[in-house]
Amino acid sequence: MNDNFVNRRVLITGGLGFIGSNLACRLVELGAKVLLVDSLIPEYGGNLFNIAGIEDKVQVNISDVRDEHSMRYLVQKQDYLFNLAGQTSHMDSMQDPYTDLEINCRAQLSILETCRKYNPDIKIVFASTRQIYGKPDYLPVDEKHLLRPVDVNGINKMAGEWYHILYNNVYGLRACALRLTNTYGPRMRIKDARQTFLGVWIRLLVEKSPFEVWGGEQLRDFTFVDDAVDALLLAASYEKANGQIFNLGGEQVFTLKEVADLMLEVAGAGEYSIHKFPFDRKRIDIGDYYADARLIESTLGWQVKVPLPEGLSRTLAFYRQNLTHYL
Numbered sequence: 001m002n003d004n005f006v007n008r009r010v011l012i013t014g015g016l017g018f019i020g021s022n023l024a025c026r027l028v029e030l031g032a033k034v035l036l037v038d039s040l041i042p043e044y045g046g047n048l049f050n051i052a053g054i055e056d057k058v059q060v061n062i063s064d065v066r067d068e069h070s071m072r073y074l075v076q077k078q079d080y081l082f083n084l085a086g087q088t089s090h091m092d093s094m095q096d097p098y099t100d101l102e103i104n105c106r107a108q109l110s111i112l113e114t115c116r117k118y119n120p121d122i123k124i125v126f127a128s129t130r131q132i133y134g135k136p137d138y139l140p141v142d143e144k145h146l147l148r149p150v151d152v153n154g155i156n157k158m159a160g161e162w163y164h165i166l167y168n169n170v171y172g173l174r175a176c177a178l179r180l181t182n183t184y185g186p187r188m189r190i191k192d193a194r195q196t197f198l199g200v201w202i203r204l205l206v207e208k209s210p211f212e213v214w215g216g217e218q219l220r221d222f223t224f225v226d227d228a229v230d231a232l233l234l235a236a237s238y239e240k241a242n243g244q245i246f247n248l249g250g251e252q253v254f255t256l257k258e259v260a261d262l263m264l265e266v267a268g269a270g271e272y273s274i275h276k277f278p279f280d281r282k283r284i285d286i287g288d289y290y291a292d293a294r295l296i297e298s299t300l301g302w303q304v305k306v307p308l309p310e311g312l313s314r315t316l317a318f319y320r321q322n323l324t325h326y327l
Contacts, residue, residue, distance in 0.1 A: 014085035021050035093153035185225030221250030224311035249291030
């Protein structure tokens with residue numbers, strides 16, 4: 001896999017965001033020519049500090065994936081496209097559904113049309129989400145589970161995902177999708193819960209402030225960002241991934257209370273309190289969720305390498321050193 005990216009041209013949408021920047025760091029190590037596209041809209045995850053240390057080894061284009069003219073220019077001559085740009089906040093999608101529709105659905109169709117017309121040989125990996133399953137009928141959730149999103153974000157991400165599979169199947173535009181679940185690690189957004197509740201918990205822990213756990217008994221699994229990057233690179237590398245959809249998951253399943261206790265243990269200090277779910281969030285909560293990731297394990301050889309205690313430790317260490325850049 002590692003040789004696949006030497007001197008290859010790689011475009012990452014959302015490249016200054018959490019997962020995109022971690023992927024960029026790895027691709028630079030692998031010898032790729034990396035182009036990062038990001039809108040740097042304040043409500044989303046883009047942060048120029050995310051590429052500190054590799055800024056002179058990547059190209060950055062401040063552009064919006066909704067801009068068809070810039071995307072037409074940017075996709076040309078690229079070997080790979082990691083399509084990570086998206087609006088991630090479930091609450092924002094309910095309050096401003098049209099913006100979510102534009103970014104997570106219409107822009108995705110536009111990117112695929114642009115690739116079909118101007119670079120049909122490109123390989124595309126799309127970052128989808130476990131949110132599209134909705135409230136699970138059974139656990140662990142495999143890829144055959146019914147799709148029943150509980151919020152606007154989930155519906156638009158589902159459409160974006162299936163446009164990629166359609167264009168693979170109908171036009172031969174090589175594309176696949178990864179359904180991510182609770183990805184965490186260095187460079188994630190921590191100033192609010194727009195990316196993940198873990199970000200807020202970590203920020204408050206580093207600031208020596210108590211944090212809130214809503215409910216506490218919900219079951220979740222977690223993917224450290226390095227493991228997610230492994231999966232993205234494997235999906236790009238193998239032709240047998242084309243047209244496929246893969247779940248990512250974690251090594252173990254935890255209640256949210258167990259995660260909170262583990263964070264305090266790893267941090268060596270801190271406190272939290274348990275509260276009822278706020279009404280507006282309860283309406284779109286999916287309850288217990290953890291993934292069956294055996295398909296990507298058996299097809300592409302992906303495996304979880306970083307257990308939650310180690311991942312939390314590395315994440316806390318990163319923000320203790322770099323907190324001011326993320327507030």
